[in-house]
Amino acid sequence: MTKTAVVIGAGLGGLSAAISLQHRGFQVTIIEKNSHSGGKLHDVQLGSAGFDFGPNTITMPHVFNNVLKQTGRKPEDYFEFVPLPRHTTNSFEDGSSFTFSSVKEDMKEELHALDPASADKYEAYRKEVEKLFRLADRHFLKRTFRSWKDFISLPLAKGLLSSRPLETMDSFHRRFFKDERIISAFNRYATYIGSSPFNSPATFGLIGHLELNDGVYYTKGGNYRIAEGLKKAAEESGVKFIYGEEVVSLTVQNGTISEAVTNREKTVPGDVFLLNGDLLSQYPRLVASEHRPSFTDKKAVSADPSVSAYVLMAASNKRHALNHHQVFFSRDPKKEFEDIFNKGEYSSDPTVYICTSSKTEPSRSPDGDNLFILVNAPPLSTEAGAHPFSKETVFEKLRRFGLDLSTSITDSMEVSPAVIEKRFNAYRGALYGLSSNKKKNTFLRPFNKASDLNNLYFAGGSTHPGGGSPMVTLSGQNVAELIVKHHLN
């Protein structure tokens, strides 16, 4: 008899797992509280300007392609990636700037203009971050973790040690670069995992490999096309979707889940359940505490969330002098990270990131630029309410850099950490689940299978291998493989 799988959440992790499970013989049903697939990655339209909410920087395109390839599909029939060689311009208050490029000689020239010594060290840096990536790829990224036993294997222990778990990302970058502007630009990679470079381990220097050796990509028509493409493939293969319904509990009998219950009192039975919604907020909510002694409420609330974000999507009637990705740095990035992670406050001089995909594809916003503006925000506090933040802070900062948006914005939409929490059930508004500020969180994210239940699995940003669009997609693939191993063979 066909086995059934119920996936809670149609984020990239849920879609990726659903496609694989359906392909391998399960009948899959996805239950999604919102009306769209893709979770945090989705399309926003303001007049004629189209925006990608969520992932604007896309790396590791092969991960998305492989989800389709393994089912015999041609990825190019679903989405198409465009490389962006000179992808991110880093701008500083002293008027200087340099552009990250995946072309080695170009990158060396960019660095040389700011600091010749940094340019000389670039080759060594590239090799080192590639090494870090290969280690992670071999030992962590393609694996699932179910228990402590999985961690104690010798090859993994060796891999852990050689990936410099005790050195911080900041000190790793200082081994190669001396110029503070260059260090700030590289240190920003810590925010891709929602963390601070002063706490997160050097291992995450591997992000430099992804961006600078492998390259940054844009998806033709908008990054949300990745989610649309995966949804299309899932539907074609027979995955059933229930939109606009929220799972409010999972019924457990003798350590096995029998059904998901929605807010419309619908019950969806299944042999296997996969939680793609945020594990930290949803596992304690959906499963009564007596059925999860290994994951107590206390453990859930003690989790250290990743960074959140204040987002302003602004449609402009002008074309501005911006790169596809552009970062306007804080005068004091160290203080900014302290404000966010130690004090739990917005910085008074925040680093402002702007994605303007209309630079690459003007048709995304035919009447002017589509400015997706993001400021790192502290995760929501457990005690106080949401922190206030005003878009005036952004506008004032950008004016100092010669970018006056005040007269050109025709329409805009703000998204605060509280909205992110509510819309996606994201634990304290976190973008990437847990932070990697504590060394143990890097390697010991919550496991991919519930240890107290026979048939509950996890995929997505709050579980292994971590947040970010390629990682969660990989997590869906890894978990599907584990479920097949446990329940089909």
Ligand SMILES: Cc1cc2nc3c(=O)[nH]c(=O)nc-3n(C[C@H](O)[C@H](O)[C@H](O)COP(=O)(O)OP(=O)(O)OC[C@H]3O[C@@H](n4cnc5c(N)ncnc54)[C@H](O)[C@@H]3O)c2cc1C
């Ligand atoms: C502003 C922002 C910027 C980002 N920038 C980047 C970037 O540049 N590059 C990058 O790679 N990544 C980026 N990310 C991170 C990336 O979006 C996420 O890591 C990834 O999309 C998360 O996918 P996921 O599968 O974990 O789940 P999610 O996208 O969180 O999806 C989970 C789904 O589960 C649903 N759900 C939750 N609980 C329930 C329930 N009880 N019942 C039914 N449905 C439920 C939610 O509605 C949601 O749709 C960004 C994120 C944000 C918010």
